[in-house]
Amino acid sequence: MTTPLPRAARVATWIYFTLNGFAMGLWVVHIPVVEDAADISHSTLGGLLLVLGAAAFAGMQVAGPLADRVGQRKLLPAAGVLLGVALFFPGLADSWWTLGLALVCFGFGNGTIDVAMNSHAVVVERAYPRPIMASFHAMWSIGGAFAALVGAATLGADVPTAVTLSACGAFTIVVSLLTGRFLLDGRPEPGEAASAAAPTARPSTKLVWLLGAIAFAMMLAEGVANDWAALHAEDVLGTSTSAAAFAYGSFAVAMTVGRFATDRVSALIGPVAIVRYGAALAAFGLALVVVVPSLPVALLGWALFGLGLSGSVPQLFSAAGNLDQRSSGALMARVVGLGYVGLLAGPALIGGLAHWIPLNVAFIVPVALCLVAVVFAGVLAPRAVAAEELVSR
Structure with missing residues (x-):
């Protein structure tokens, strides 16, 4: 008997990759506006972008072991909600330190969902008889392109940055919660984990x-x-x-x-x-x-x-x-x-x-x-x- 493919989980993973690309793209297209609102120089912005990167790296290192402990089915929707909430903050920043705090939150959320969605993508790919990982990453690019269109439209219409980022953050939260029901739990069953642990050493x-x-x-x-x-x-x-x-x-x-x-x-x-x-x-x-x-x-x-x-x-x-x-x-x-x-x-x-x-x-x-x-x-x-x-x- 052929095991049915988890197509719903595959589509759900596409959605999370698209959401992540969309959120990152929205931040990128609004960087000049946020820089002006916070009244900071290019060099200060460069330093704050490094802070964002460090926070993202920290989020990745937290999310990895957490995915193994609680499973991707629980972690990925939570990471999507965290990213959506964090998207509210850059549009509200009015100084270098408020923007720095906003980017710590946004970077951590981005790093968390990055590992969570890639980890879940591996779980889904295991159930398929062929590689499917690259298509998930393509959807990230599609999300970024969609963000560029939305950003161009809202900026052209003089919509306040805080309104755009908050609305898109709320959208990210809702979609993350609704999509989570279709995810898989990548943790091996207790019996399966025990049998796998005996003959196999961990990778070097x-x-x-x-x-x-x-x-x-x-x-x-x-x-x-x-x-x-x-x-x-x-x-x-x-x-x-x-x-x-x-x-x-x-x-x-x-x-x-x-x-x-x-x-x-x-x-x-x-x-x-x-x-x-x-x-x-x-x-x-x-x-x-x-x-x-x-x-x-x-x-x-x-x-x-x-x-x-x-x-x-x-x-x-x-x-x-x-x-x-x-x-x-x-x-x-x-x-x-x-x-x-x-x-x-x-x-x-x-x-x-x-x-x-x-x-x-x-x-x-x-x-x-x-x-x-x-x-x-x-x-x-x-x-x-x-x-x-x-x-x-």
Whole structure:
């Protein structure tokens, strides 16, 4: 008898990824307005964004073990509510310290739901005979695009930021609570956990760190594109501001399309090939941006860069979540956390290097990190995981 697929849980997970992308996107499009309302400088905002990142990392490390203890079915709706409540606060900030407190809450909520939804995605994927992780990450991108449309409409209509963020926060809370009933509990049954614990050692720390290191490299490269693609087109290639926007747009569209396609490709060639050849394609695409000072070539390069990166992170998160079902959340929190550090570090690293060398030359760093991922992609192979577990016994 064939076990029915948990389609409702899959759709519910799509919704949570979309909500998270929507919330983050709303914050991003309102950053200039919030900065003005709080009457702070760009440098102060930069410091507060680091606070947001640190709070998100803390939320991830709390959410991982909590998912293993209470189950994703309880944690994920609670994380969605926490994120929705936190979305109220940035629009109310009127000073640097009130904005700092708001971003601590928002960052913690974002980190919590990030690990909770990825951990639940692994649980749902286990019930399917094929990979489905990348499609969840594609829905995050869709949520961000929807936020950009909503933000443009509300800002254009002069709707107060506090009203927009509060209304969207309330929407996030309601949808999170309504969707929670369709989730799965990823904790193994007591008998299943006991039988699994006897013959199998926990995965080695070395393997977890390798997966985290690759996630760091790939998400650092993604962060570079997010913050520097348009600036490269404007400052290095000399394009107009409107034309420069197409540089990031080509990257973002290619990444979204690639994530929708990755699951089917991964089912055919496996996660190692997705990461290895995807990282190689990303390195080639960014190398085009570095060496050819032409906008059409740059647009092609950023598109290849986005397409190459699109499938790598979902494969890494899925591998981390499947290392040990008993501690899936905690293991994923480490890998997701390291990836998030890379996402934050990438733009800052390139910005620092750009003070000393041309911006396009600074892009050699993410190119090199993509090549490192090509070399170490083999750690995602099932036989590598098995070998690491034998060594750790």
